[in-house]
Amino acid sequence: MKAVADKLPLDIETIRLDFPILKRKVNGYPLVYLDNAATSQTPQQVIDVIVDYYSNYNANIHRGVHSLSQEATDKYEAARKKIQQHFNVAKSHEIIFTSGTTHSINLVANGFAQELNTGDEIIVSALEHHSNIVPWQMLCEKTGAVLKVIPMTQEGELDMDAFHKLLSDKTKMVFVNHVSNALGTVNPIEEIIEATHKAGAAILVDGAQAAPHIKADLQALDVDFYVVSAHKMCGPTGVGMLYGKEKWLNKLPPYQGGGEMIATVSFEKTTYAELPHKFEAGTPNICGGIAFGAALDYMNAIGFENIASYEHMLLEYATKELLEIEGLKIYGTSKDKTAVISFNIEGLHPYDIGTIVDKLGIAVRTGHHCAQPIMDFFKIPGTVRASFSFYNTFEEVDVFISAIKKAKMMLQ
Amino acid sequence: MTIQEIQEEIVDEFSMFDDWMQRYEYMIELGKSLPLIEEKYKVEENLIKGCQSKVWVHADLIGDKLAFSADSDAIITKGIVAILIRAYSNQHPTDILEADNKFIDEIGLKEHLSPTRANGLVSMIKQLKMYAIAYQTQLD
Known part of the structure; x- marks a missing residue:
């Protein structure tokens, strides 16, 4: 990750220090907050x-x-x-x-x-x-x-x-x-x-x-x-x-x-x-x-251009890693999208996946995301949605991916 | 067995596990083994309304006891229903109404009692008790 970090448009480790909540643990694990589309975290400056x-x-x-x-x-x-x-x-x-x-x-x-x-x-x-x-x-x-x-x-x-x-x-x-x-x-x-x-x-x-x-x-x-x-x-x-x-x-x-x-x-x-x-x-x-x-x-x-380009890197990395998981389907595959990934794993309910990853300290949203017509279109009860922000890291994506794999193993 | 005895038995079983993962794995097993509700009862009226997973609960009065059957489209939810049904099924409506739910806390599922767990334990327990009230009136 060091090689990657050198090329990043943002100094994420320094930025993360601005957010006190990112230091806390949830259910005994370091918080990985991937519900940014619902609400973002607040920096000390605010x-x-x-x-x-x-x-x-x-x-x-x-x-x-x-x-x-x-x-x-x-x-x-x-x-x-x-x-x-x-x-x-x-x-x-x-x-x-x-x-x-x-x-x-x-x-x-x-x-x-x-x-x-x-x-x-x-x-x-x-x-x-x-x-x-x-x-x-x-x-x-x-x-x-x-x-x-x-x-x-x-x-x-x-x-x-x-x-x-x-x-x-x-x-x-x-x-x-x-x-x-x-x-x-x-x-x-x-x-x-x-x-x-x-x-x-x-x-x-x-x-x-x-x-x-x-x-x-x-x-x-x-x-x-x-x-x-x-x-x-x-x-x-x-x-x-x-x-x-x-x-x-x-x-x-x-x-x-x-x-x-x-x-x-x-x-x-x-x-x-x-x-x-x-x-x-x-x-x-x-x-x-x-x-x-x-x-x-x-x-x-921080700069919106920096934010957008970094979040895009996170999105691409997380998308690639998620798609390696068998039976995983991503909803919303437009070329032009923000760092949001809505997905399901074949045969599993999004609520079950969300519950297990929460036990591992990871915050994602599950359900219909107040957009039932979209869920009806895809004929699904809901999705798991991971949404990234500029303070998320590639390491957190890795933790998230392994939690999803663990959930899949437990639930199947 | 009384509701309390069954609850104690469930608490005993869960006390064997060291961590949440084992507890959840057991709950998922229970969910998989839950006898399925008859398809004809998986209807809108038997659905516990919420925004996450779907839960259907049906009750039959057999003699002076209530027998519950249930299903859910989410496996963890199904495990929770299985635990509840084991505790409350084949009991007299009055006993169901008088039972407390402390055992939920004791088996480490307290987080499911939070109101943000839409469709969670709280609404399921409420639904079982609603059936008990309805059938108690019939027995009286």
Whole structure:
């Protein structure tokens, strides 16, 4: 491994020291954390920011005249600017803090109700997470709009010919993820965005699984909405962002009423606050927002190109080793995918495999990954999903492979 | 044998193993030897709902005792069901309702009692007790 280590784009051993959790043992074995697509681990630099917030300047924002409130407000707004810069967004008020991707999607789905009439069409992809299916189904029930689905191929890629045929003047909105959570497929969103706009519709891209690996330039993409969660990119849980083009955010109605989102209130009429506050009712996750900014700083210091190229090496190595195991089948074999491997072993239930490898200290996800339509497509109850991050090592891949072999031996 | 006696017997068997791997291997063996539920009972109504593995449980009243049969598509889950059925099958509904589940902890399967183990022990035990409540009413 020494020879390999010299060629790596990242100094993994030093990076790993930033993550206190990676030192712990699980069930008596050193933790091998391969559930990064569910949530990423948090570096000390981000933990320090959280501790600093509650230790030194915890206060409610945008309201108080006192110094602590000012300080907290400044840091929170500075975090918004960091997010703006990271995603190359034109205006900082186009970044709305939310509790995460699901909240962001629901905010848009709710707002779009007024844009839709009976017979209008909404297109989602067959690769979606339930959180990008259910809100649109609810919206269709409410408005009489019709949900159309872009089918997928055996490789786990979107059938783009079928997508282009689905688009018509009835299409009002398209919702697709940038990267599939269950399979890791990177979707051709540039092509999807361009075609959607040509058809005169709006598009929301769910970037939850892409953001930890790909730095998206939202102005270049020309996407209408882009949503992410901080906890998948080294940040805390309970905070995320909704990016929306200014014209759309002005058009959509507020999602929740409350403090912070109003300009004036009387019993006759309330006028809403300007962007972004119109969509940020109530006291937000202040500490979370600030820590989200710190997480972006951390990842940018390592560099997204380095992250992507290292994770790709891990993916290729793990894929090659797994395929040596007899009866093992990988779902999602697109050439363009993030470091996610979803697989099953013939005759074995993914739950059993997950249970055994957990006893060996390895964290993987088993089940349908909140993407039941994908599992139905492959006619399987679920898969074992190993998802890698830049802090995982080749040695950990080896430990994982031998654990899978052990599980296979025990279960067969 | 009473439920408690059977539970003690199971605890005894598991105490022979030194590590988790042997315990799990034994559980997998038990799973493989579980008498299969009749195909006609593997229906939606008998399915314990959850998101990981499928578990079907069926109960028959024979005299004043409840006989359980079950199956699962996951082998470890099947082993757990086998242990539960051994403890609770062919017992009076009242005894099933009064039984405690401390033996699960004692055989080193405590982690399966966690609510995150969807479809795990907790919902299975609940299902067995639901049957017991239903049939107890019938016996009364």
